[in-house]
């Protein structure tokens with residue numbers, strides 16, 4: 001009676017953003033994975049965009065937390081509450097019915113206990129049942145790669161907390177690597193560069209804005225300078241400076257190299273037949289980090305392989321969780337086997 005319905009949902013519980021995908025409807029919720037909490041009572045005062053706007057701007061008794069910083073669940077209780085909140089938001093919009101099946105993509109660094117806890121939280125939030133899916137696998141499905149066929153596909157998902165590199169064939173991950181270096185690390189590198197070179201303290205949100213506006217993995221030709229504001233560490237007063245794209249490219253150098261190395265390491269471990277398939281199809285980049293200017297070119301130069309940025313890289317994982325619902329029987333078997 002309760003088969004797989006048109007209103008089952010997929011959740012991309014990302015370290016930077018959480019997306020809820022409703023089967024037959026598309027993406028229903030897209031918000032930052034941020035929660036603002038009252039420090040004394042532990043009460044949640046805001047979630048998502050409202051909470052993100054509070055980062056670095058809260059009074060003493062409120063903290064804006066990213067409960068999944070660095071690709072792992074740093075704060076389980078808050079993560080579970082946040083996920084429930086987003087499921088309720090989607091439900092409020094009337095986009096899914098009672099008791100949907102839920103496919104959840106969790107950061108790959110997550111432990112079995114944490115995974116269990118997230119699944120339980122989804123059940124508590126009203127899921128009939130919930131199944132975990134590995135992030136690069138979901139990204140590959142979302143990027144329309146032929147994951148179920150006996151041919152090699154390679155996906156590099158560059159998110160906020162982690163970069164996941166995986167070779168996929170016949171519905172499984174053949175080889176993969178996950179490093180805790182991605183978008184957040186790029187923001188931190190910009191903060192450190194500006195502090196060291198200009199004695200100027202800038203916040204996470206400013207660093208992210210700089211990365212998105214003028215950041216580049218390589219060539220910076222045609223990219224304008226940018227005016228940025230922060231606090232002068234010598235005088236303690238607010239100050240505006242102008243920085244060039246070349247400087248930011250230099251600041252991002254180590255992070256970009258780490259991502260490229262991880263791609264190369266994974267390629268080295270790839271069986272030759274699959275490597276040949278990937279050579280034909282190209283390496284596919286997903287996740288918000290795929291949008292860093294010229295990152296595709298740099299990876300292509302370094303690996304001598306074609307590199308393609310997926311359509312809607314920020315949505316691939318969520319779309320993949322949604323599409324994976326069509327194959328939920330496979331995930332049910334897997335989850336039963338691991339119990």
Ligand SMILES: Nc1ncnc2c1ncn2[C@@H]1O[C@H](COP(=O)(O)OP(=O)(O)OP(=O)(O)O)[C@@H](O)[C@H]1O
Nearest residue numbers: 014015016017159160161162183287288289291292
């Ligand atoms: N245009 C852009 N240029 C560079 N980076 C970008 C751009 N747009 C988004 N990003 C970065 O992408 C990251 C978020 O990507 P995404 O939403 O795929 O991560 P996530 O799935 O939440 O994280 P994870 O995969 O680590 O769990 C952030 O670090 C953000 O700053």
